[in-house]
Ligand SMILES: Nc1ncnc2c1ncn2[C@@H]1O[C@H](COP(=O)(O)OP(=O)(O)O)[C@@H](O)[C@H]1O
C-alpha cells in the first residue's frame with residue numbers, strides 16, 4: 001500500500017518545530033544544504049559511510065562562539081552503512097523525531113528501492129513521491145507518456161535495431177556500473193551490430209540489456225537542461241518559475257570532442273565510441289526568443305503531471321532538452337524532482353532565478369523558501385507527500 005497523503009499530512013501536523021531539511025548525500029545535496037542554511041533551517045545530509053567527507057568534513061558547518069555560521073552549510077551528517085539503510089524502521093523513527101523534511105534527489109531514488117520509497121518510507125517528501133518512478137524508462141507509465149499527454153515534442157522511438165534508418169541513440173544501463181549509462185549511437189542496423197560487438201568486448205554493454213533498451217532518434221543540437229520550480233502555494237498563473245539552465249560534461253564524450261579530427265582518427269575504432277558518464281555541469285542561458293517556448297512546455301508539463309498523478313509537480317523539476325536549428329525544444333529526459341545540475345547555482349543563484357527573486361536564488365534556496373512560506377502559512381502538508 002502506498003504511503004498516503006493523509007498519513008503524511010497527519011505526520012507533519014505533529015512534527016517538531018522547527019523541522020530540519022534533509023537530503024541524501026550525493027547528486028544535489030550541497031545545493032539543498034546551502035539553500036536550507038541560507039534560509040535559516042538546520043541542514044542534514046544523509047550520507048553513506050565512506051562517501052561522506054564532502055559533507056562531514058569539507059562543507060561541514062563551523063560556528064562562531066555566538067552560534068553564527070562561520071563557514072560551511074552542512075549542519076549535521078547522519079551516516080548509514082548503505083544509503084538504503086536510511087529507510088530502516090529505526091532510522092525512519094529518528095528522521096521523524098527530528099522533524100526531517102526529505103528533499104528527494106536521484107541518489108534517493110537510485111539507492112533506496114522505489115517500492116520502499118512509495119510504500120514504506122513514512123517521512124514527508126518535499127515534492128511528489130509518486131512521480132519519482134516516471135524516470136524509469138522500463139516502466140510502462142514513464143515520462144514519455146507524460147510528455148505525450150502534455151504535447152511536448154520528444155525523440156521518436158525506433159522499434160528495434162533492424163528499424164534504425166537514421167542517427168539513433170540506444171539507451172541502456174552500463175554493463176557493470178549499473179547506475180551509469182551504456183548509451184551508444186548508430187545510424188544503421190549494421191553499425192548497431194558492429195558497435196554492440198565492440199562495446200560488449202569493452203565491458204560497456206551487457207547483451208542482456210539490449211532487449212529492453214530504448215532506441216530513439218538522435219536530436220542534433222546543444223543540450224539545455226531547464227531547471228524549473230512549481231509552487232502550489234500561489235495562484236496557478238504565478239506557479240511556474242524558471243530558475244536556471246545547465247548543461248552537462250560527459251566523459252569521455254567531451255574528451256573526444258576536444259580532440260582535433262586528426263587525433264580522433266588516430267584512436268582505435270573502440271576508443272572512438274564515447275561513453276556518457278556525467279561528471280560535471282556548466283551554466284547556460286538561452287536565446288531570449290526561446291524562453292517563451294520553454295515556459296509553455298513547463299506549463300504543459302505541470303498540467304499533465306497533475307492530471308496523470310495528482311497532486312503532480314510540487315517544487316523543482318527539470319526538462320532535459322536539445323534545441324534544434326529552428327530554435328525548438330525536444331525533451332529527451334525528465335526529472336520530476338531537483339535536477340542533477342543545480343550545483344551551478346551554488347552561492348550565486350542563476351541569472352533567471354536572480355532576475356525573478358531579486359536576490360541570489362538557487363534551486364536549493366528556492367526549496368527552502370517554499371518550506372518557510374508553507375510553514376508560515378500553516379500549509380506544509382501542501383508541499384510534501
Ligand atoms: N534523443 C537524444 N538525442 C541526442 N542526445 C541525446 C538524446 N537522448 C539523450 N541524449 C544525450 O545523452 C545524455 C543522457 O541522456 P538521458 O536521457 O538524460 O539519460 P539519463 O536518463 O541516464 O539521464 C544527454 O545528456 C544527451 O547528451
Ligand SMILES: [Mg+2]
Pocket residue numbers: 320333334
Ligand atoms: Mg538525464
